[in-house]
Amino acid sequence: MNQSAKIISVILLIMSFLSCKSIAEQKQDEVKQICDKVAQWQIKNQPNVIHNDLDWTNGAWYKGLVEWAKLTNNKSYFDFLIHQGEKNNWNVYDRIYHADDICVAQMYIELYKKYGGDERLKPTIERMNFIVANPSQAPLQKTDCKGKDERWSWSDALFMAPPVYAAMYKLTGNVEYLNYMESEFKLCTDSLYDKTEKLYYRDNARIPLVEANGAKQFWGRGNGWVFAAIPIILDNLPADFKNRAYYENIFKQMATSVLKTQDKDGSWHASLLDPGSYPMPENSASAFFCYGMAWGIRTGLLDEATYKPATIKAWNTLTKYVSAEGRLGYIQPVGNAPKIVDETSTDVYGVGAFLLAGTEMYKMYSRK
Numbered sequence: 001m002n003q004s005a006k007i008i009s010v011i012l013l014i015m016s017f018l019s020c021k022s023i024a025e026q027k028q029d030e031v032k033q034i035c036d037k038v039a040q041w042q043i044k045n046q047p048n049v050i051h052n053d054l055d056w057t058n059g060a061w062y063k064g065l066v067e068w069a070k071l072t073n074n075k076s077y078f079d080f081l082i083h084q085g086e087k088n089n090w091n092v093y094d095r096i097y098h099a100d101d102i103c104v105a106q107m108y109i110e111l112y113k114k115y116g117g118d119e120r121l122k123p124t125i126e127r128m129n130f131i132v133a134n135p136s137q138a139p140l141q142k143t144d145c146k147g148k149d150e151r152w153s154w155s156d157a158l159f160m161a162p163p164v165y166a167a168m169y170k171l172t173g174n175v176e177y178l179n180y181m182e183s184e185f186k187l188c189t190d191s192l193y194d195k196t197e198k199l200y201y202r203d204n205a206r207i208p209l210v211e212a213n214g215a216k217q218f219w220g221r222g223n224g225w226v227f228a229a230i231p232i233i234l235d236n237l238p239a240d241f242k243n244r245a246y247y248e249n250i251f252k253q254m255a256t257s258v259l260k261t262q263d264k265d266g267s268w269h270a271s272l273l274d275p276g277s278y279p280m281p282e283n284s285a286s287a288f289f290c291y292g293m294a295w296g297i298r299t300g301l302l303d304e305a306t307y308k309p310a311t312i313k314a315w316n317t318l319t320k321y322v323s324a325e326g327r328l329g330y331i332q333p334v335g336n337a338p339k340i341v342d343e344t345s346t347d348v349y350g351v352g353a354f355l356l357a358g359t360e361m362y363k364m365y366s367r368k
Contacts, residue, residue, distance in 0.1 A: 027365040034319050035068055035358035041326025042351045043080050049348055053084055054093040056160050057334065057349045059103030063232075064352030066110040067359045078114070081107055091123045097136050097150035099157035102127060105164045106232075109171065121168075128168060132176045140187055142203035152188040154203040154336070159225035159232075166236035181233075182243060189250065194218075198253040199272060200226050202336055211274035211338075218272045219338055224288030227254050228356060231295040248301055251292070255302055258289050259310055266313035270338035278338050283321055283330045287353035290314040294360035298367060308364075315361050318354065328354050 021029070042061065051057040062081055069077035090108055093101030105124040112120045136150035147153050152161065165181035168174065192201045194216065201207050202222035209217040230251040237244055261272040267281035268289055293311040296302030321329045321343065329343040331350030 024365045028362050031315075031358050031362045031365065032072065034322060035355055035362075036072075036074075037326040038322055038328055038351055038354055038358075039065055039068060039077065039326075042348060043077075045327075046080075051348065052093065053088050054091060054101070054104050056093075056100035056103040056156075057347060058084075059100075059106060059160070061348035061352035062104060062107035064355030064359075066107045068355040070110065070114070071359050071362060078111070081111060082115075085111065085120060089123070090120050092127050095149055096127070097131060099152050099161035102164050103160040106167070109164070109167045113171075121171075124164070124168070128165065128177060132180045135180065140191055143205050152184045153191070155188075155192055155200040155219075155222040156202070156225045158185060158188060159229040163229055163232040163236070166233045170236040185233075186246075193250070197273070198257040199223050200254075206337065211271050212277045213274045215271075215273035217274075217337070219336070220268050220270050220272050220282045220285030221288070221332060222336075223254070223258070223272060224268075224285040224292075224353070227251070227258060227292040228288040228353065230254075231292055231299075234299075251296065252301060255293065255296060255307070258293065259307065262289070262310055262314065266310070266315075266317035270332055270341065274338075278340060280341050281317070281321065281330045282332050282338075282341055283318060283328060284332060284347075284350035284353050286314060286318055287350065287357045290318060290357040291353065291360050294357065294364045298360065298363055311361075311364070315357060318357065 049058070062084065065077055066081055068074075069081070085108060092105055095101045102124065105121075108120050108124060111117075136146070138144060138146035138150040140151045140153050141147045142153040144153075152158060162181050162185050165177045169178040169181070189200075191204060192207075193199075194201065197216060197218065199218040200223050201217070202219045206217050206219070211217055230247050234244065234247055234251075237247075257272070258268075261275075262268055263275060263281075265281075266286075267283070268285045269275035269280070270278040270282040270285070290311060293302060293307050293314070297304050297307055297311060318328075323329065327346055328351055329346055330341050331346050332339050332341045333345060333347060
C-alpha cells in the first residue's frame with residue numbers, strides 16, 4: 001500500500017470511528033423508533049376510539065403524546081393535539097367537580113406554554129376558579145352518591161386533577177389552586193394509602209377485599225396512576241416548596257413496593273399482590289411504573305444502582321408487546337379493579353402511559 005493509500009485508509013478509519021454512535025445514542029434511537037411507531041398508530045386509529053375527545057382516557061393519551069412531542073419537537077404531533085383542542089373549543093369535560101373531567105387540561109397547559117393563546121386555558125381557569133371558590137362538601141367516599149363524583153375519592157383521581165392544579169399554580173402564581181390541590185390530595189391519601197404495604201387502594205369500597213391468595217387487593221393501574229402523578233406534580237412545584245418532602249416520601253415509599261411487585265420478566269400485573277390470579281402483564285400499569293422509576297432515577301429521588309436495572313427491564317419488556325403496526329397490547333380496559341387482559345387489549349390511556357415512559361427512558365439514556 002503506497003503512502004497516499006495509507007493516509008486515505010487512516011482518514012476513513014477516523015471518520016468511521018467519529019461517526020459511530022455511542023451505546024446511549026443507539027438506545028435513544030431505539031426508544032424514538034418504537035415511540036414514534038406507537039404514537040403514529042394511535043393517531044391513525046383515533047377515529048376508531050370510542051371515548052369522547054375530552055374524556056380522561058384521551059386526556060392521559062394527550063399527556064403522553066405532548067410530552068413526547070416536546071422531547072422530539074415533532075410538529076405533526078403538536079398539530080394533532082391542537083386539532084383536538086380546537087375542535088372542542090378548548091373545553092374541559094362536563095361534570096363540574098369530577099377529577100376525570102379536567103384531565104384533558106394537562107395537554108392544554110403544555111400547548112399554552114409552547115404557543116400561547118389565552119383561549120386554550122380560559123375554560124380550564126373558569127372551571128378551577130368555580131371549584132376552589134365553591135369546594136364540594138360531599139363525603140369523601142366513592143360509595144357516596146355525590147362523593148363518588150365530587151371528591152377525589154379514588155386513586156386514579158390523583159393523576160387526573162392534581163397535576164392540572166399544580167401546573168396552573170406554577171403558571172399563574174394563584175395560591176388557591178395549590179391550597180385546594182394539597183388539601184384534596186392529602187384527604188384522598190389519608191383515606192386510601194396503606195402505610196404497611198405502601199400502596200393505594202383503588203377506593204374505599206376495595207379496602208375490605210382480598211384476592212384469591214388472601215392478599216389485599218391493590219390494583220396495578222390504580223397505583224400506576226398515583227406513581228405517575230407525583231412526578232408531574234413535583235415538576236410543577238418549586239424546589240424549595242415547604243411540603244415537597246410529603247410527595248417525595250410517598251413516591252419513594254411506593255417505589256419500594258413497585259420494585260418488589262415487578263415480575264421476573266419486567267412486567268407488573270393487574271393485581272400487584274396476587275399476580276398468580278392475573279398471570280398476563282398489564283401494560284398500562286407497567287408503563288406508568290416504568291415512567292415513575294425512570295423519572296425518579298433522573299431526578300435523584302431513587303437510587304440508580306437499585307432501580308435502573310428494573311427500569312430497563314420494564315421498558316425492554318413493554319416494547320415486546322408492540323405489534324409490527326404499532327399497537328400496544330395487554331392494556332386492561334376501563335375499570336376499577338383487576339381484570340384479565342390479552343394481547344389484543346389496547347386503549348388510549350395505555351398509549352399515553354407508554355409515551356410517558358419512553359420520554360423518560362430517552363432522558364435517562366442521555367444522562368452521563
